[in-house]
Amino acid sequence: MRDETVLLIDIGNTNLKWSLMKNGHIAPISSQSHKTISPEALAQSCWGTIETPDRTYMANVAGEVLGEGLSKWMWATWTQSPTILLAMHKKLGVTNGYRDPAQLGVDRWLTLLAVRANEVGPVCIVDCGTALTIDLMTDEGIHHGGMILPGLNLMRDSLLRDTKIPRVAGVEIESMFAHDTAAAVASAALHASAALIERAMLEAQSNHIGTPKLILTGSDAGAIASLLRMPYEIDSGLVMKGLALFAASEGQAE
Numbered sequence: 001m002r003d004e005t006v007l008l009i010d011i012g013n014t015n016l017k018w019s020l021m022k023n024g025h026i027a028p029i030s031s032q033s034h035k036t037i038s039p040e041a042l043a044q045s046c047w048g049t050i051e052t053p054d055r056t057y058m059a060n061v062a063g064e065v066l067g068e069g070l071s072k073w074m075w076a077t078w079t080q081s082p083t084i085l086l087a088m089h090k091k092l093g094v095t096n097g098y099r100d101p102a103q104l105g106v107d108r109w110l111t112l113l114a115v116r117a118n119e120v121g122p123v124c125i126v127d128c129g130t131a132l133t134i135d136l137m138t139d140e141g142i143h144h145g146g147m148i149l150p151g152l153n154l155m156r157d158s159l160l161r162d163t164k165i166p167r168v169a170g171v172e173i174e175s176m177f178a179h180d181t182a183a184a185v186a187s188a189a190l191h192a193s194a195a196l197i198e199r200a201m202l203e204a205q206s207n208h209i210g211t212p213k214l215i216l217t218g219s220d221a222g223a224i225a226s227l228l229r230m231p232y233e234i235d236s237g238l239v240m241k242g243l244a245l246f247a248a249s250e251g252q253a254e
């Protein structure tokens with residue numbers, strides 16, 4: 001096998017996550033907010049000191065301005081352009097359930113590819129990031145469709161925007177029914193997320209998909225999962241795993 005370095009980039013709505021893959025092994029994931037920094041400064045801060053990668057794969061749901069800014073920096077610095085990934089109709093045993101396959105967020109698509117590589121049965125994949133997405137996939141690798149809900153912070157932010165409720169950081173909830181404002185807001189966001197996941201699992205059964213294996217990813221996965229009244233697994237970095245799989249599949253084709 002060639003000793004090549006592949007740069008994998010997962011740009012979510014809040015954070016840019018990246019890792020270097022060498023000989024099929026992914027290094028620990030680095031994460032940095034892209035909210036208050038120019039694309040050029042962000043690229044310099046993330047990759048200013050790394051060796052020039054052989055290939056770069058970028059999955060970006062945060063918009064073209066950021067993606068193009070990062071690509072421009074790569075061209076100026078490495079005379080190289082990244083491969084920009086989009087969701088496809090079919091790949092690596094997964095069939096996209098969207099009428100327009102490219103409309104499905106590429107991060108969601110990559111979680112489907114990552115899970116399909118390890119699971120043969122039906123799965124329910126929940127990505128708990130800026131948004132919370134729930135996607136169902138049958139035992140044949142057919143994406144049954146999905147749902148998009150605001151993530152925990154967005155639920156709270158929308159409430160605080162249009163009410164006089166004050167912002168409180170680092171809230172712990174003790175019970176579903178809370179005894180102060182901050183806990184009441186936090187409890188509702190957590191339980192709304194958990195309840196929707198449980199409902200998705202019930203719906204899968206009534207749609208004759210079977211009992212899917214429930215897999216959570218994203219930085220709020222632990223907080224939401226702790227409220228679930230059913231078995232689950234947490235697999236952090238599913239999007240990055242999907243990126244690695246995709247990059248490896250292209251490497252073999254060369």
Ligand SMILES: Nc1ncnc2c1ncn2[C@@H]1O[C@H](COP(=O)(O)OP(=O)(O)OP(=O)(O)O)[C@@H](O)[C@H]1O
Pocket residue numbers: 011012013014015016031033061107128129130131151152153154217218219220
């Ligand atoms: N630096 C940060 N500033 C504010 N919120 C953050 C930050 N990092 C993570 N979060 C919160 O953590 C959750 C998302 O983290 P995660 O790293 O899974 O995804 P993300 O890149 O923020 O979003 P996406 O879902 O678009 O990938 C959200 O609730 C988000 O608001």
Ligand SMILES: CC(C)(CO)[C@@H](O)C(=O)NCCC(=O)O
Pocket residue numbers: 012013061103104105106107108129131133148
């Ligand atoms: C839903 C999010 C924001 C989750 O990160 C992202 O996957 C996205 O922007 N998707 C495009 C819309 C869709 O997936 O239907």
Ligand SMILES: [K+]
Pocket residue numbers: 012107127129218239
């Ligand atoms: K994500």
